[in-house]
Amino acid sequence: MLTLTGIGKSFGGVVAVHNVSLTISAGEVCGLIGPNGAGKSTLVNLISGVMSCSEGQITLANQSINRVNAHNRARIGIARTFQNLRVFPSLSVAQNIDVARYRGTQDPIVDAAIEVFDLKDKLSTPASVLSYGHLRRLEIVRALALTPKVLMLDEPAAGMNEHETQTLGQSLEWVSSESDCALLVIDHDLKFIMSLCKRIFVLNMGELIAEGTPKEITRNQMVVDAYLGEEHEKAASTA
Ligand SMILES: Nc1ncnc2c1ncn2[C@@H]1O[C@H](COP(=O)(O)OP(=O)(O)O)[C@@H](O)[C@H]1O
Ligand SMILES: [Mg+2]
Numbered sequence: 001m002l003t004l005t006g007i008g009k010s011f012g013g014v015v016a017v018h019n020v021s022l023t024i025s026a027g028e029v030c031g032l033i034g035p036n037g038a039g040k041s042t043l044v045n046l047i048s049g050v051m052s053c054s055e056g057q058i059t060l061a062n063q064s065i066n067r068v069n070a071h072n073r074a075r076i077g078i079a080r081t082f083q084n085l086r087v088f089p090s091l092s093v094a095q096n097i098d099v100a101r102y103r104g105t106q107d108p109i110v111d112a113a114i115e116v117f118d119l120k121d122k123l124s125t126p127a128s129v130l131s132y133g134h135l136r137r138l139e140i141v142r143a144l145a146l147t148p149k150v151l152m153l154d155e156p157a158a159g160m161n162e163h164e165t166q167t168l169g170q171s172l173e174w175v176s177s178e179s180d181c182a183l184l185v186i187d188h189d190l191k192f193i194m195s196l197c198k199r200i201f202v203l204n205m206g207e208l209i210a211e212g213t214p215k216e217i218t219r220n221q222m223v224v225d226a227y228l229g230e231e232h233e234k235a236a237s238t239a
Pocket of ligand 1: 011014015016034035036037038039040041042043
C-alpha cells in the first residue's frame with residue numbers, strides 16, 4: 001500500500017535518512033525504533049510530505065506521491081501526529097476534530113474513537129486546558145478524522161505513565177481492529193512497541209538496519225548493539 005524505495009534526506013552535510021526502502025500494507029501495525037537522531041522523525045516528515053526527499057520514491061497504492069504536498073497527502077490518506085503537539089489551543093476538542101473531518105462525511109469511527117480515547121466529556125473543553133494525556137489523544141482522534149490509510153504517530157506515549165501508555169496501546173489496537181488504517185508508531189517505550197506492533201523497523205544513523213517481528217528484532221545482534229543494549233538481550237533470553 002505505502003512503499004518507500006531508496007528514500008533519503010540530507011540537511012546540508014548531515015545525512016538524516018539514507019536509502020530506506022520498506023512497504024507497509026493496509027491494516028498493518030508497524031513500529032519504528034532507533035536511537036535519538038537515527039532519523040525516525042525525518043522519515044515520518046518525508047512520508048507525510050512535511051519535507052521533500054533528497055533521493056528515492058514514495059508510492060501510495062502504486063501512485064508516486066513525491067510531488068504531492070503535505071496537505072494533499074493528508075487528503076489522500078497519509079495522517080500523522082507530531083513529536084511536539086500541534087493542536088489549536090483556543091478551539092474546543094470538538095472543533096479541533098471537526099477541522100480535520102471532511103465536509104459532509106461523518107465517519108462513525110470518529111465518534112466511536114472520541115469515546116475510546118476518552119474525549120467524550122471533554123468535547124466542549126478548549127484544547128488549551130486539556131491535560132497532556134488528553135492532548136495526545138486529541139491529536140490521534142483528529143488524525144483519524146481524516147479517515148487515513150496510514151496513520152503515523154511520533155512518540156505518542158512520550159510523557160505518559162505506565163497506565164496511560166497501556167490504555168493508549170489498547171486504544172490503538174481498537175483502531176486497528178475497527179479500520180483498515182495501517183499504523184506506524186515511533187516510540188522509545190519498547191514494551192509498548194513490542195506488544196502493539198506486529199512488525200518493527202529499526203533505524204540507525206539514517207539507515208534501516210533491521211525489520212522483523214518483535215521477537216526477531218530483540219534477537220538481532222545489530223539492533224542490540226545499536227539500540228537495545230545488553231540488558232534487553234538478557235531480558236529477552238530469559239523471557
Ligand atoms: N530540519 C533539520 N535541519 C537540520 N538537521 C536536521 C533537521 N531535522 C533533523 N535533522 C538532523 O537529522 C538527524 C535525524 O534527526 P531526527 O529525524 O529528528 O531523528 P530521531 O527522530 O530519530 O531522533 C539528526 O542528526 C538531526 O539533527
Ligand atoms: Mg524524533
